[in-house]
Amino acid sequence: MNSFRVRLTLILIAMIGLAVLAAGIFMGKTYRDNHLEALQDNMIREMRLILDDMDLKQGNPDDLYAYYTNAAKHLKVITDSRVTFIRADGLVLGDSDHDPKTMDNHSTRKEVVEAKKDGVGHTTRYSDTIKENLLYVAMLDHPEDPNSDIIRLSLSLKKADESVQRIWTALLAGLLILFVLAALISYRVARGLTRPLEQITRVSKRIKNLDYKARVDVKSNDEIGELGMAINAMADSLQVQMTRIHQNERQLGTVLDNMINGVVMIDASGTIVLLNRMAEEVLGFSALDLVGHHYASAKQQYELSQIIQEALDCREHLRDEVTFYFPEERLLDLNLVPIFEDNDEFGGVLLVLQDVTAIRRLERMRSEFVANVSHELKTPVTAVKGFAETLLGGAVDDPETARSFLQIIYDESDRLNRLIGDILELSKIESRRVPLQFSPVELSSFVNKTIELMSAEAVRKQIRVSATVEEGLYVEADEDRLRQIVMNLLANGIAYTTDGGSVSIVVEPVHDPNLSLDEHGQENYEHIRIHITDTGMGIPKKDLPRIFERFYRVDKARSRSSGGTGLGLSIVKHLVELHKGTITVESRVGVGSTFTIELPVLQ
Template sequence: MNSYRVRLTVIMVVMVGFSVLAAGIFMGKTFKDNHLNALEDNLVREMKIILDRMDWKHGKPEELYGYYTQEALRLKEITESRITFISGDGTVVGDSDHDPKMMDNHANRIEVEEAKAGGVGKAIRHSDTLDANLLYVAMQVDPGNPDSDMIRMALSLQDVDASMQRIWTALFIGLLILFAVAALISYRIARGLTRPLEQITRVAKRIKSMDYRARVTVKSNDEIGELGLAINAMADGLQVQMARIHQNESQLASVLDNMINGIVMIDRAGRVVLLNRRAEEVLGFSARELAGRHYTEAKQQYELSQIIQDGLERREHLREEITFYFPEERLLDLNLVPIFDGNEEFGGVLLVLQDVSAIKRLERMRSEFVANVSHELKTPIAAVKGFAETLLGGAVNDPETARSFLQIIFDESDRLNRLIGDILELSKIESRRVPLMFSPIELEPFMSKTVELMESEAVRKDIGITMKVEPGLYVEADEDRLRQIVMNLLSNGINYTPEGGVVSILVEPVLLPWMEGMNEEDVDYEHIRIMITDTGIGIPKKDLPRVFERFYRVDKARSRSSGGTGLGLSIVKHLVELHRGSIELDSNVGIGSTFTIELPVLQQ
């Protein structure tokens, strides 16, 4: 009760102080306004007398400057006020204190605008020249005429300001005494009451801004102290809970963002609540675009929208496989799982998107590979078995027939051996079980030696091999594997080039556009290019994308007759990729083919 009484006393003291202040302000303002009105009336009367006694002339400003300036100086001596003569367009034609030629146009001055509107206008402005406030009063020479010339008088308000200063000083001293007494009375209360409340308010605002480390310093055991302890306890609990929430959110976000499956959460109203990074990639939409919007707003195919709708209606687990065509074609395994809260209330559905395109493709490739291997192995085995049975049936007694059959059995066995070897080789390369031993290789002698190894095969078919290698070219590679690449491509060119044809090799650095025209010594190239060109039968355009596939043959009969296994180009492609390079094929039917290999000079 005493605290209420004290607070009431403080309020009364403050009210009294404000009342006195308001009364003083009102009195001071009234005194000042009355004094200014009296001064304004005196100036108006003086200007009327001046206008009545003065001969007002008209003409160009250059002709009027001298006359009105002399009149302004004469009238200033009489009125002890600044006199200004202004033409109808705002041009100053005479002034008692300044050169009118140097003065700005006064048409926009407040007192001039008021005078145009009502005959008489006034304004109070500070004068930097006199460092004092001046009262300006303007009056039309021809009242009622908006283009009338004007006379203006300015009077210093130093006396008025001095009187007001004395009033304000007395008022200020009285208020200081009153507020000093009030301050002595309310100091103890304000200190004991407001400061703890202010601290509690600051701490509460920091907690609201999620700064849960803020605490109240408690110095008393009263109600305010208990409030501070309660806020501290609340902050402790919030800090622990928010730390757990942030940890859980971080873990959940990390799990969702790094999942290989897409996750989309949709509430019972059909709004998208959550979308992880993988789902964004699969669906072609960002979480920012879809979050909070209805799932039907996503421009997806009808099957997906239908599955989500069925899941929201049936509220049971659904699984489907559908093909998506945007942003790219993929086969997706969709699992739609209903979500229920602790009270068994339906909260929505969780859509799990698994891209099974690669799995299906691998399964298809594995099936095709097994089928191709079975077919390729079956052909020579069947031939060996058939001719062996023929020999066992009596053909062995005919030496010429027996020798012919045995040669066929030998050739098919050799082909079967090469086929099995190529399959094992390709298997090791694809499984990355082939260790590459990189070393610097000078390409000019390397290519010469490789061509020597293939010359005998080329001579048998009367095929010429030409070679052009820029001297001083080096590349870091596995020498045996690089030779295997080049020999496979040379053998391929020789096999599919008619007699009298040519197989050529070109090795050069890969120059960037800005390197063109530079000296060879200044060029620091990063890749080399190997081009192997033949004048063979060529490959149709429709077969170009598939020539590097296992067992793919453009001309199956020609390939088998040449002893090919259908795995050579596939092995070449994998070896080039193990060297972190690239291989391309350009071919025209009846003209020939060009294999272009680009390899980095240095291996990482």
């Protein structure tokens, strides 16, 4: 824009300079012409005065040379001009500056020819005699007689040229001053024209660089002002549109990033153009590594590349389930949907990845649960049915046998009742239809009461049950459900501990070093930890991950003989989770097991 301003300034200066130069030339020429015309008029008046005062003699030229030469020299002093007397035939009779006898015939001189024709003639030419530019004016003695004698005055143009030179000097000085003024004025004019354009250019560049808040400061209502207002209107429209686009992009990005399914968009050439956060987790690659690259660069397993290529080739909806082993083993449901543009041109495919590992696991667990429930229910029902048939077959007549069979039928019915109760209990807990009534529980008295409830079975097996609980420990919990948790774990410990063994329960606060002391100087705590340890048979390491599953038993024969349903630990785990706690187990075969429960103090 600065170069444009310079060019515009130079153009304005050149235009003004040419105009001033043309005016100066015209004024100089006009002045010179007017000056020469004034000299001619003055010389004509002087010649008329001379002719009126002087009689021109006729006769032999030799007799006239002296007369006219003296007269010419005398008149030169008066007129300050060169005076020449010329006979009608062009012979020079006298001259103030030169010997007339040596001078050429002047009948062909331009001023003489014009004088014979019009009475007065004039011209300007270089004089070979005087070696100067002269103005010649000739006049007939009798203007009505072309053959009359002629008087001629000539004046050096040196003075006239000097005057013109002075005019030219003044004109050049004025022109120079005018050039300076024109330059200043032109610069201000050009600056006034280009400054708004510069601002418009800067604003346009900022808009091009996505700065849609840039505006032109409009200060005029001319064409440039209208252009600025048009730029501002365009910027307003772009800002509104880009704000809407960015808002839509943010919304779309939020939706994609928070989807539970992975989404991958692949164009018609096989290049990945979009990858959401869940797809990154599923595929084990970041968007920076894949977006803009061919899908084959993901180096995923062959089945994924094959189904993507098949979708690009057939351009139809495809669906399949593939097991992925990187970054971890999981089962994925793949949906590939073709994308078509507004003009029905194929734009690529949209790959939706859904992790169905947990769903399939739940389906398998449901099937196993149904099978286990059927098996568990069938066992006592079969026993009841078998012994009842035996009694009906005649064993009822033997009192001792009948009593034994009826006791078995009673035990199996009781076991069946417990099994159905546990199944219903677990169903309610899993469906979260168990309302918990939270209240502060003082753990010392709570543990002692719970041990008292379990004392009969412990005494029967000569198992020592001990408790270690700090005084004043409280936890917010549903007391009945917390007792159900502890009793289940104590019952398991007693059941799987040989006679004469021991079971202990330890309750301790989990101190946080970042928390300040309470008003009694005691350390504050946010969690409590319950350890239930037995000296029983222990759990093999391979079974530890599965002991909280429904109907899973480490020793199936002993579990049935102890009357367990196989649902106790699963119920315990769900109840602990309802209290927002955790449960873990450590065990060594032949040494014993320790179950650890950690619960938040406040719900």
